[in-house]
Amino acid sequence: MKRTNRRRVLQLSAGLGSGLLGKADEGRPPGRPLSGYGERSKYVKPARTMRQTKTPQAGSSATPLADMYGIITPSSLHYERHHAGVPDIDPDEHRLLIDGLVERPLMLTMEDIRRLPSVSRIHFLECGGNSGGEWQEKTGPDAQRSYGLASCSEWTGVPLRLVLKEAGVKPEAKWMIAEGADACRMQRSVPLVKDLDEALLAYGQNGEPLRPEQGFPLRLLTPGWEGNVQVKWLRRLFVTAEPHYTRDETAKYSDLMPDGKTRIFTLTQEAKSVVTFPSGGRRLAGAGWYEITGLAWTGRGRITRVEVTLDGGREWREARLDQPVLHKAFTRFRLPWKWDGKAAVIASRATDESGYVQPTREELIAVRGRNSGYHFNGIKVWRIQADGSVTNGDA
Amino acid sequence: MKRTNRRRVLQLSAGLGSGLLGKADEGRPPGRPLSGYGERSKYVKPARTMRQTKTPQAGSSATPLADMYGIITPSSLHYERHHAGVPDIDPDEHRLLIDGLVERPLMLTMEDIRRLPSVSRIHFLECGGNSGGEWQEKTGPDAQRSYGLASCSEWTGVPLRLVLKEAGVKPEAKWMIAEGADACRMQRSVPLVKDLDEALLAYGQNGEPLRPEQGFPLRLLTPGWEGNVQVKWLRRLFVTAEPHYTRDETAKYSDLMPDGKTRIFTLTQEAKSVVTFPSGGRRLAGAGWYEITGLAWTGRGRITRVEVTLDGGREWREARLDQPVLHKAFTRFRLPWKWDGKAAVIASRATDESGYVQPTREELIAVRGRNSGYHFNGIKVWRIQADGSVTNGDA
Numbered sequence: 001m002k003r004t005n006r007r008r009v010l011q012l013s014a015g016l017g018s019g020l021l022g023k024a025d026e027g028r029p030p031g032r033p034l035s036g037y038g039e040r041s042k043y044v045k046p047a048r049t050m051r052q053t054k055t056p057q058a059g060s061s062a063t064p065l066a067d068m069y070g071i072i073t074p075s076s077l078h079y080e081r082h083h084a085g086v087p088d089i090d091p092d093e094h095r096l097l098i099d100g101l102v103e104r105p106l107m108l109t110m111e112d113i114r115r116l117p118s119v120s121r122i123h124f125l126e127c128g129g130n131s132g133g134e135w136q137e138k139t140g141p142d143a144q145r146s147y148g149l150a151s152c153s154e155w156t157g158v159p160l161r162l163v164l165k166e167a168g169v170k171p172e173a174k175w176m177i178a179e180g181a182d183a184c185r186m187q188r189s190v191p192l193v194k195d196l197d198e199a200l201l202a203y204g205q206n207g208e209p210l211r212p213e214q215g216f217p218l219r220l221l222t223p224g225w226e227g228n229v230q231v232k233w234l235r236r237l238f239v240t241a242e243p244h245y246t247r248d249e250t251a252k253y254s255d256l257m258p259d260g261k262t263r264i265f266t267l268t269q270e271a272k273s274v275v276t277f278p279s280g281g282r283r284l285a286g287a288g289w290y291e292i293t294g295l296a297w298t299g300r301g302r303i304t305r306v307e308v309t310l311d312g313g314r315e316w317r318e319a320r321l322d323q324p325v326l327h328k329a330f331t332r333f334r335l336p337w338k339w340d341g342k343a344a345v346i347a348s349r350a351t352d353e354s355g356y357v358q359p360t361r362e363e364l365i366a367v368r369g370r371n372s373g374y375h376f377n378g379i380k381v382w383r384i385q386a387d388g389s390v391t392n393g394d395a
Numbered sequence: 396m397k398r399t400n401r402r403r404v405l406q407l408s409a410g411l412g413s414g415l416l417g418k419a420d421e422g423r424p425p426g427r428p429l430s431g432y433g434e435r436s437k438y439v440k441p442a443r444t445m446r447q448t449k450t451p452q453a454g455s456s457a458t459p460l461a462d463m464y465g466i467i468t469p470s471s472l473h474y475e476r477h478h479a480g481v482p483d484i485d486p487d488e489h490r491l492l493i494d495g496l497v498e499r500p501l502m503l504t505m506e507d508i509r510r511l512p513s514v515s516r517i518h519f520l521e522c523g524g525n526s527g528g529e530w531q532e533k534t535g536p537d538a539q540r541s542y543g544l545a546s547c548s549e550w551t552g553v554p555l556r557l558v559l560k561e562a563g564v565k566p567e568a569k570w571m572i573a574e575g576a577d578a579c580r581m582q583r584s585v586p587l588v589k590d591l592d593e594a595l596l597a598y599g600q601n602g603e604p605l606r607p608e609q610g611f612p613l614r615l616l617t618p619g620w621e622g623n624v625q626v627k628w629l630r631r632l633f634v635t636a637e638p639h640y641t642r643d644e645t646a647k648y649s650d651l652m653p654d655g656k657t658r659i660f661t662l663t664q665e666a667k668s669v670v671t672f673p674s675g676g677r678r679l680a681g682a683g684w685y686e687i688t689g690l691a692w693t694g695r696g697r698i699t700r701v702e703v704t705l706d707g708g709r710e711w712r713e714a715r716l717d718q719p720v721l722h723k724a725f726t727r728f729r730l731p732w733k734w735d736g737k738a739a740v741i742a743s744r745a746t747d748e749s750g751y752v753q754p755t756r757e758e759l760i761a762v763r764g765r766n767s768g769y770h771f772n773g774i775k776v777w778r779i780q781a782d783g784s785v786t787n788g789d790a
Contacts, residue, residue, distance in 0.1 A: 027578070028482055028576065028577065028578045029578055030452040030479050030480040030578045031452060031477070031479065031480030031481040031482040031483065031577060031578060032452075032480050032481040032483070032607070033451030033452050033454075033480060033481075034443070034445045034451055034454055034455070034456040034475050034477065035443070035456070035475075035608070036442035036443050036445070036456070037442050037443070037471045037472065038443075038470065038471040038472070038473070038475075038606050038607070038608050039471065039606075040470075040603060040604070040606060040607075041483075041484075041486075041604065041606070041607050041611045041612075042483075043485060043486055043611075043612075044603065044604050044611075046603075047431035047432050048429070048430070048431050048432070048433075050429045050431070055425075056428030056429055057425040057426060057427075057428050058425075059428075059429055060429070061429040061430070061431070068602045068603075069513075069515060069549075069551035069598075069599030069602055069603070069604075070515030070549045070550075070551045070599060070601075070602055071515065071549065071602075072467065072549045072601050072602045073602050074470070074601055074602045074603045075433065075435075075469070076432045076433040076434065077432065077433070077602070077603075078433070080429050080430075080433075082426070082429065084425050084426060085425040085426030085427050085428060086426040086427040086428075087423055087426040088426065088427070088436075088437075089436075090438060091436075091438055115684075115685065115686070116686070117686045117729065117731055118464075118686065118688075118729070119717055119729075120464060120465030120466065120717050120727055121717070154464075154465045154466065154467045155465075156464035156465045181423065182423065182426060183422070183423045183424055183425045183426060203464075204464030204465060206465075206467050206469055206601070207463045207464055207465055207466075207467045207468050207469045207472070208435060208439065208441075208463075208464070208469045208472075209435070209436065209439050209464075211433050211434075211435060211436070212427070212433070212435075212436050213430070213433050216436045216438075216439075217436075217438075289510075290510065291510070291511070291512045291513065293513075322514055322515050322516070324719060324721070326719070332515055334512065334513070334514075336512055
């Protein structure tokens with residue numbers, strides 16, 4: 001992304017003014033007519049990068065974070081993580097079954113669900129495996145391929161508690177097994193805890209029905225928890241007394257600790273942040289003014305502070321946060337920076353309203369070891385070379 | 396939109412449970428693989444309706460408000476209003492010239508602009524002619540065709556004041572002429588007033604670059620003002636001491652009053668609201684519980700209150716507002732309603748933080764007459780028939 005600084009802007013206007021004004025003064029024929037459903041400009045190219053895999057139905061694709069503005073991720077660029085591909089579901093045929101330890105089992109159509117009182121909220125969604133490469137030295141070369149399994153949308157749905165109340169959850173019930181209608185019948189055990197008061201049976205995303213990759217026509221949304229438990233193409237909630245220890249919460253999405261024990265059901269995504277400009281693969285045009293920007297988020301509520309270091313962690317400056325800062329949503333941070341043209345090591349550090357401060361990679365590894373591929377939220381370091389190129393700090 | 400009520404939900408589950416469970420239990424083959432840029436489900440059809448016109452380059456298309464969830468309008472469904480079609484602009488060739496009464500004329504490339512400090516905010520955008528048909532008895536049959544020239548996006552851009560400061564606006568400057576790069580060279584006179592502190596040189600919409608229909612690669616965004624003054628495909632800001640009284644602020648977007656005088660530069664969009672469910676063209680399935688929902692917005696800041704009447708205005712009930720309520724953005728309101736199956740007349744009334752209360756159509760006409768096709772913000776009435784069908788209250 002070639003950029004010039006403010007001083008050069010003035011030189012530009014002096015140097016190129018007349019010529020460019022001439023060009024800008026050329027006339028133009030009438031443009032395209034109205035359209036029913038618009039598309040982006042042919043000059044705009046960002047796309048989700050797909051992780052190479054023998055089974056493209058069971059892979060992931062990442063949001064181009066360094067090309068994104070603000071906090072809303074366009075639905076077409078929301079990250080994907082599928083275990084058996086994207087099913088083609090006719091919403092008129094889809095049903096949600098709520099059974100198990102309930103007084104009144106329910107079988108709901110999409111019309112039944114959409115008719116119930118709903119709410120819309122902006123929340124981030126992050127795969128439990130996002131930035132997992134950071135545990136080893138196998139991280140991606142840029143923000144997209146290292147941190148792109150996180151996105152943020154406005155979700156619309158029916159509060160889960162309202163439907164569970166209709167079904168009448170029995171006192172001995174402590175969990176529910178959420179099951180997807182995809183080919184692998186994704187199943188996750190969901191604890192019936194306080195956090196679930198925010199959960200939605202979500203049917204809307206960024207103003208439209210859910211996109212197919214995000215669970216059309218219905219998904220479980222549990223704000224702040226890892227993506228995999230927010231089961232897509234949701235077809236059943238089986239209320240139980242115990243978890244089922246399904247494949248995706250035992251073989252996957254659990255953390256093997258240094259002592260050989262495994263942490264399981266570590267659902268909450270802790271405070272995390274990443275600088276998206278400058279970030280891996282970009283190149284600064286030369287010394288001068290730039291705006292450092294990036295994203296921060298936490299599963300524990302609001303981000304209260306983001307600090308940025310420009311000298312490898314010796315000094316930290318507080319970044320400006322775009323307002324309002326939303327609950328369990330992406331938060332956009334910004335900091336003006338005059339680059340002196342010398343090599344620099346930059347990083348961001350997020351703090352949330354629980355008081356939690358994002359740890360360094362080393363601090364995280366000291367406690368959790370390096371056996372896990374999940375739940376990495378250490379500070380992300382970018383290294384800027386004197387030629388303006390940007391690479392991983394660990395590289 | 397067929398809907399069943401909560402009681403019938405329970406009957407459904409009892410009556411259809413086993414059979415549907417059987418269906419839901421059928422297996423499914425692996426689904427579609429990952430994709431670079433996603434699309435909506437083939438089962439999702441809402442589109443912008445285009446006003447019939449001999450010149451489709453100079454018309455408008457409306458957002459399907461009754462099909463929208465939450466407050467974010469998908470960029471593909473943002474309303475359009477073009478005076479000479481949608482130009483195809485190469486962002487690398489585009490320039491913004493800032494000249495006139497300034498110390499240092501500027502010629503900026505898109506790279507120059509994106510490099511400057513930016514901010515992202517969610518704001519509504521509304522055509523000054525939205526719901527203009529309400530002045531007469533020529534309004535559209537549904538929410539889309541009567542109120543659909545309003546949408547809401549997260550916009551990203553550079554604060555205008557920052558760039559004007561770079562250029563050094565002279566003391567005698569009181570206006571600027573914003574000019575578009577479309578075929579008609581759209582021009583509007585913009586007063587350099589306090590409201591403009593919130594103005595952006597916007598290059599981002601809902602996380603992506605602006606859509607072509609919204610001014611790609613650059614538009615003026617003046618939150619709370621009528622859409623036409625927020626010039627798209629922005630190519631020039633000519634700073635002046637006086638307005639230029641251009642065609643689109645004299646022949647159009649001005650209000651002919653009963654005394655024969657014309658109100659001009661009535662830029663701020665006053666508090667307004669519309670019930671989107673139930674609304675024209677929908678049909679209620681029968682007596683029982685429904686959630687009435689709709690949208691409210693104001694150019695004067697935040698919506699503080701939305702009231703809904705179910706009996707033609709005798710009694711007003713306060714609706715619940717999705718939180719947080721944002722500054723100069725769509726606000727989603729909701730109210731549970733148990734319909735008794737009899738004919739009903741429903742409407743919504745918005746109040747904003749300036750204390751302004753949305754007037755009735757009659758109150759508005761009493762003051763402004765019926766000569767204008769612009770700036771209508773009277774209360775919108777829907778009539779529900781005993782058979783559940785919904786039509787315009789005025790029809």
